[in-house]
Amino acid sequence: MNVSGTGAPNAHNAKVMNRxxxxxxxxAQLDHDEAVIGGIGNTNFDLWAAGQRSQNFYMxxxxxxxxxxxxxxxxxxxxxxxxxxxxxxSLLMQLGCLSTVAMQKPGNLTxxxxxxxxxxITGSQPTASASTADLVAIARASGIANxxxxxxxxxxxxxxAAALNGGxxxxxxxxxxxxxxxxxxxxxxxxxxxxxxxxxGVRRASGA
Amino acid sequence: xxxxxxxxxxxxxxxxxxxxxxxxxxxxxxxxxVLTPLIKxxxxxxxxxxxxxTREEEAIGIVSGAWMGGMxxxxxxxxxxxxxxxxxxxxxxxxxxxxxxxxxxxxGTLGEFNLGQALVCRTVQPVLDSIGIESHTITRQDELAFxxxxxxxxxxxxxxxxxxxxxxxxxxxxxxxx
Ligand SMILES: Cc1ncc(C[n+]2csc(CCOP(=O)(O)OP(=O)(O)O)c2C)c(N)n1
Numbered sequence: 001m002n003v004s005g006t007g008a009p010n011a012h013n014a015k016v017m018n019r020x021x022x023x024x025x026x027x028a029q030l031d032h033d034e035a036v037i038g039g040i041g042n043t044n045f046d047l048w049a050a051g052q053r054s055q056n057f058y059m060x061x062x063x064x065x066x067x068x069x070x071x072x073x074x075x076x077x078x079x080x081x082x083x084x085x086x087x088x089x090s091l092l093m094q095l096g097c098l099s100t101v102a103m104q105k106p107g108n109l110t111x112x113x114x115x116x117x118x119x120x121i122t123g124s125q126p127t128a129s130a131s132t133a134d135l136v137a138i139a140r141a142s143g144i145a146n147x148x149x150x151x152x153x154x155x156x157x158x159x160x161a162a163a164l165n166g167g168x169x170x171x172x173x174x175x176x177x178x179x180x181x182x183x184x185x186x187x188x189x190x191x192x193x194x195x196x197x198x199x200x201g202v203r204r205a206s207g208a
Numbered sequence: 209x210x211x212x213x214x215x216x217x218x219x220x221x222x223x224x225x226x227x228x229x230x231x232x233x234x235x236x237x238x239x240x241x242v243l244t245p246l247i248k249x250x251x252x253x254x255x256x257x258x259x260x261x262t263r264e265e266e267a268i269g270i271v272s273g274a275w276m277g278g279m280x281x282x283x284x285x286x287x288x289x290x291x292x293x294x295x296x297x298x299x300x301x302x303x304x305x306x307x308x309x310x311x312x313x314x315x316g317t318l319g320e321f322n323l324g325q326a327l328v329c330r331t332v333q334p335v336l337d338s339i340g341i342e343s344h345t346i347t348r349q350d351e352l353a354f355x356x357x358x359x360x361x362x363x364x365x366x367x368x369x370x371x372x373x374x375x376x377x378x379x380x381x382x383x384x385x386x
Binding site: 035037057059060061062063064065067068069070071072073074075076077080094096097099100103104189190192193196197200201202 | 257260261269272275281300304
């Protein structure tokens with residue numbers, strides 16, 4: 001069994017990177033209060049550890065729904081850029097959402113896939129992307145033409161910068177190692193949701 | 209447009225008008241034959257952003273995100289679609305207190321011809337009750353606007369999802385052989 005977390009058999013030129021490192025690089029580029037939806041488990045944990053922002057939504061359950069949730073935010077707030085972070089296993093659970101996003105063409109949506117080829121958090125069982133499935137090819141075939149592997153850290157930064165300029169939907173996939181997330185989110189769904197809504201300017205703090 | 213025989217509004221005209229009156233602008237759905245006139249009507253009305261999703265969970269996720277971004281949304285589905293939802297309801301909508309408005313076209317009762325539909329139909333109410341989600345099975349046109357309008361207002365005010373089960377007594381349902 002391959003537990004090395006190399007993933008993405010067809011992305012031969014893509015370097016294997018680290019999710020926490022790339023998450024920090026992503027967050028460092030966010031200077032317009034962009035919304036970020038973190039998928040279940042490690043994706044969320046690294047987003048949390050990369051520096052908490054009130055424009056982050058940490059999805060505690062509902063495996064596979066980070067992209068649909070981000071898409072919903074993007075519909076409601078067309079002037080804000082929205083980023084979905086999702087693991088390969090989670091994406092494979094809800095592949096149809098790529099087709100829906102492609103059909104509706106939200107210009108303000110970026111999807112980032114952390115492909116470790118693993119269901120890391122449940123015991124590092126290999127996903128289909130470790131051997132046979134190419135997630136970027138799937139995204140392109142779903143209709144998201146602007147889908148690319150990040151070749152290395154600099155390429156990831158450049159692709160994120162381009163995506164934040166608009167012209168989405170964009171999908172960026174990164175091959176990552178098998179490391180677990182470095183932090184752990186709070187576990188209060190109502191507080192997470194309320195803080196996010198304040199961060200998006202939908203709610204005001206009481207008394208404000 | 210009204211029912212040509214009775215001169216009354218049809219069930220789908222009433223649902224559409226009530227969504228509009230409550231500023232529910234987003235409608236996501238997985239199709240169902242009985243819902244066809246409502247789906248057609250929301251597509252034809254520029255007030256709504258309406259599109260199909262590949263799974264009901266996805267439709268729920270989109271509406272949840274839209275709510276957090278300040279836009280109200282409803283999800284339309286068939287009974288069998290509701291059968292795919294317990295995890296999304298129990299791990300996202302209910303714990304995050306998101307007022308998702310869930311319309312379920314009821315198959316599986318009052319003349320069902322497909323045993324699988326009849327069985328999945330029986331799972332709906334126990335699932336809703338076990339998660340503690342408010343629900344109304346609507347059978348009468350004269351109660352429809354009141355139930356939907358008041359329940360949308362309650363959902364938003366109390367930050368709680370609500371499910372409207374549209375009975376064949378209201379919609380006519382799907383008839384064997386039709
Ligand atoms: C519907 C559902 N099925 C299974 C699980 C258990 N589960 C939680 S996280 C996870 C793996 C997620 O894999 P991936 O998205 O690739 O992230 P990674 O763990 O590799 O960071 C699984 C199977 C769940 N929470 N929900």
